[in-house]
Amino acid sequence: MTDASQNTRAGFVAIVGKPNVGKSTLLNSLLGVKIAPTSPRPQTTRKHIRGIYNTDTEQIIFVDTPGLHKPKDALGKYMNNEVHTALADVDAIIWVVDLRHPPTDEDQLVARQVRELRQPLLLVGNKVDAAKYPDEAFKLYRALIESRTGDTTEFTLSAQNDPVAVMDVRTSILGLLPENPFFFPVGAASDQSREQWAAEIVREEAMKKLRDELPYAVATRVNSWTERDDGLQRIEAEIVVEKPAHKGMVIGAGGKQLKEIGQAARKQLEVFLSRKVYLGLQVIVIPNWREDTEALRELGYE
Ligand SMILES: Nc1nc2c(ncn2[C@@H]2O[C@H](COP(=O)(O)OP(=O)(O)OP(=O)(O)O)[C@@H](O)[C@H]2O)c(=O)[nH]1
Numbered sequence: 001m002t003d004a005s006q007n008t009r010a011g012f013v014a015i016v017g018k019p020n021v022g023k024s025t026l027l028n029s030l031l032g033v034k035i036a037p038t039s040p041r042p043q044t045t046r047k048h049i050r051g052i053y054n055t056d057t058e059q060i061i062f063v064d065t066p067g068l069h070k071p072k073d074a075l076g077k078y079m080n081n082e083v084h085t086a087l088a089d090v091d092a093i094i095w096v097v098d099l100r101h102p103p104t105d106e107d108q109l110v111a112r113q114v115r116e117l118r119q120p121l122l123l124v125g126n127k128v129d130a131a132k133y134p135d136e137a138f139k140l141y142r143a144l145i146e147s148r149t150g151d152t153t154e155f156t157l158s159a160q161n162d163p164v165a166v167m168d169v170r171t172s173i174l175g176l177l178p179e180n181p182f183f184f185p186v187g188a189a190s191d192q193s194r195e196q197w198a199a200e201i202v203r204e205e206a207m208k209k210l211r212d213e214l215p216y217a218v219a220t221r222v223n224s225w226t227e228r229d230d231g232l233q234r235i236e237a238e239i240v241v242e243k244p245a246h247k248g249m250v251i252g253a254g255g256k257q258l259k260e261i262g263q264a265a266r267k268q269l270e271v272f273l274s275r276k277v278y279l280g281l282q283v284i285v286i287p288n289w290r291e292d293t294e295a296l297r298e299l300g301y302e
Contacts, residue, residue, distance in 0.1 A: 009177035010059035011091030016114065018106035021098040022126040026159035027051055027062055029166040030173075052184050058174050059182045063090060087117060092176045094122045094169070097141045099131040099156065111144035118150045120176050122169060129158040195222040196300060198269060202237050202281070205264040209257055210250065217242045218250070219289060219299045233273060236280040240299065242288050250283045258283065 031051040053060040125138045157165035203220040219240040226234045251258045266279040289295040
């Protein structure tokens with residue numbers, strides 16, 4: 001009998017870091033395909049999204065954690081729980097920091113978590129392309145975890161436009177994988193359903209357009225997805241807001257903003273699906289959904 005586990009190595013890797021440092025961007029480059037949503041606003045990644053990288057004999061399962069922050073409401077608490085769950089049982093941790101700035105309180109919070117963990121750590125100093133004093137900044141981040149006992153490997157890079165450096169990170173991770181059979185069938189790129197993926201793209205585009213506090217009160221879901229004989233993908237989605245007053249803000253004067261959100265999302269979906277897409281978008285109100293455990297579950301935050 002052949003035992004696949006003799007020849008294969010596989011493991012889980014968590015990506016941590018405060019909001020907006022480039023975790024999703026790094027994950028996307030590590031995978032080579034777009035999985036997690038990226039946008040210029042912090043806290044875009046609310047879901048526990050995994051991406052999987054396969055070679056013939058190796059499998060890396062990435063756990064993309066939401067930004068660590070001080071919980072303000074039920075959603076915030078959910079997010080911090082996610083971070084703990086993600087870190088408890090992984091084989092390696094990638095901590096992403098933004099080299100454009102020295103560490104903040106939020107980085108200290110992440111560092112406190114990372115310090116306690118014995119797994120190998122990859123400290124990734126990101127956005128070096130836009131950093132004035134990257135070496136000085138890196139020193140300050142390194143100092144936050146001086147007392148750590150586990151191995152630390154350091155990288156300075158630009159997740160956005162330095163694929164060669166990102167490949168070094170991936171090679172380093174591959175070297176850390178324990179002997180294991182594959183956890184997921186080869187060919188699986190993500191454990192998200194296509195509906196969840198499309199909903200994230202709609203949310204990403206909505207958040208780019210919306211201003212101030214509103215984006216954090218926006219959730220999205222896809223209610224139906226059908227394929228016509230000619231290949232057209234018909235997707236019906238909802239943007240969920242928590243107050244009636246927010247509805248109009250999302251729709252915009254004469255429906256202009258909703259139309260723009262829909263167009264931008266449709267374009268993205270068409271690129272990734274290589275198919276024509278019809279995207280139907282509705283805005284609905286679920287009062288205070290962020291405080292409502294039931295609604296959070298319904299919207300996929302569990
Ligand atoms: N200049 C520069 N910007 C980058 C780089 N990597 C990411 N960014 C930008 O930083 C912003 C945040 O990137 P994300 O990947 O969404 O960050 P994140 O850490 O996943 O954010 P959250 O989901 O809020 O936790 C986006 O506007 C990215 O385009 C980089 O290497 N250089």
